Amino acid sequence: MQLMTFNGDQMAYPMYLSIGNMAKHICCKPSLHAQILVGYLPTPKLSDFSEEAACTVCVRLFHAALSIIMQSLKGPEHEGVEMKSADGAVHQCHLVIAVYIMDYPEQSLIACMCQGSQCLKCHAVEIEFEDHNLNWRSRKQDAMLNTLHHGAQQSTAKHKEMVLKGASLTHMEEPFWAGFRYCNIQDTISPDILHQLFQGLFRYMVIWVWSIVGTMELDAQFKCLPCTHGVRSFDNGISCLSKVSTGEHKEICKQLLGCIIGKAPTGVIRAMHVLLDFIHLVQYQSHSDETLKYLQASLDEFHKDKKIFLDLKARTSGHFNLPKLHTMQHYVDSTRECGTTDNYNTEATEHLHIDYAKDAYCTTNKKDYLQQMEPIAIPFNNVQVWDPVKFQLKHLQLDDGPAIMDTAVEMPSQGTKSTQFDTILVAVDDDAEDTGVQGRILFIVLIFE
Secondary structure (H helix, E strand, O other), rough: OOOOOOOOOEEEEEEEEOOOOHHHHHHHHHHHHHEEEEEEEOOOOOOOOHHHHHHHHHHHHHHHHHHHHHHHHHHHHOOOOEEOOOOOOOOOOOOOOOEEEOOOOHHHHHOEEEEOOOOOOOOEHHHHOOOOOOOOEEHHHHHHHHHHHHHOOOOHHHHHHHHHHHOOOOOOOHHHHHHOOOOHHHHOOOOHHHHHHHHHHHHHHHHHHHHHHHHHHHHHHHHHHOOOEEEOOOOOOOOOOOOOHHHHHHHHHHHHHHOOOOOHHHHHHHHHHHHHHHHHHHHHOOOOOOHHHHHHHHHHHHHOHHHHHHHOOOOOOOOOOOOOHHHHHHHHHHHHHHHHHHHHHHHHHOOHHHHHHHHHHHHHOOOOHHHHHHHOOOOOEEEOOOOEEOOOOOOOOOOOOOOOEEEEOOEOOOOOEOOOEOOOEEOOOOOOOOOOOOOOOEOOOOEOO
């Protein structure tokens, strides 16, 4: 990512880590810091290398850096580690890589595959990306490792190239995920609404609609829309927008269908309708079998209607072999396996770059900035928080009465919520008075290690 707009040669590639059993309403709010910065990946300048050599160097640097960062997780994955839950109970946990949140180029890097040639999750090849419901076989990590090792064992560079290119793999002999026993790296590749839908297929659709309706006409339709509460007005149209944000994409989604009715053929309106349905449904914060059926039906309908863009010459390449279109085939299965898409949407982590990269960079002297940014971004190694603590008390009036469950709460200020720190009175021995303040006063605190 670019750190400063006026100093564009400075780059940083932050990597964050979180745990999967944290509440969704906490993970989705960057201000609550459910993700921690674990390091900055290398961003070398390889202008002196050929394109193929630069690609190989980038892949190997990427996996070498991740091997160092992830090394400490291999022991807890194999042998387990004791961890404390929110109520203070200790559990034996085995940490596995569940989801890797990234955009398409990074997905290709982590899977050791060439971009655009084959699907990263199944065995679909580029010429099949426009096909629908062909029931491709899923990729397996062990099979990919065997192919990578087989290519490395070839006696000549030509034979090695033939083996790797035949499987669309890069020159990487030992990926960082090779030592993780319970990980299938293809399953960790999750849907990305921001880059795959809003900045991917939906952007293509807008360009195709421009070629059918006309840029000036579509802008005029947006300008004519009346002001509505909760809906942004595009007074200058949408063609003048540059670096369109996610929020702007969402606002365009609300208005685009109404702007093309009466201006575009029925088939175009129908295709846009079902695509917008898909984008809306995929953002549900909870799903059932019924809503997943609606999601799949919207995708099926879009594939039936997409040919209209070829017939009207809006899609000039003559095919729909787009990787981002094919990845929509995996959204239903990924939702069943990993939960709703707001659990692993890159939109939430994009905001972390402000705290952990841009603001940290501004505090440096702009020389060797990564070494100066690291201690600012990671002020401590570990935090243990008990929130809240539940404990049992014996009945104060009746000796043989049932025990009473009580709760002590430690809650720092969060947004509009006020701070709450409960005080606990502990009876030291049986001689302590039930009605007096004879005992020790404890406070729930954060313990920094």
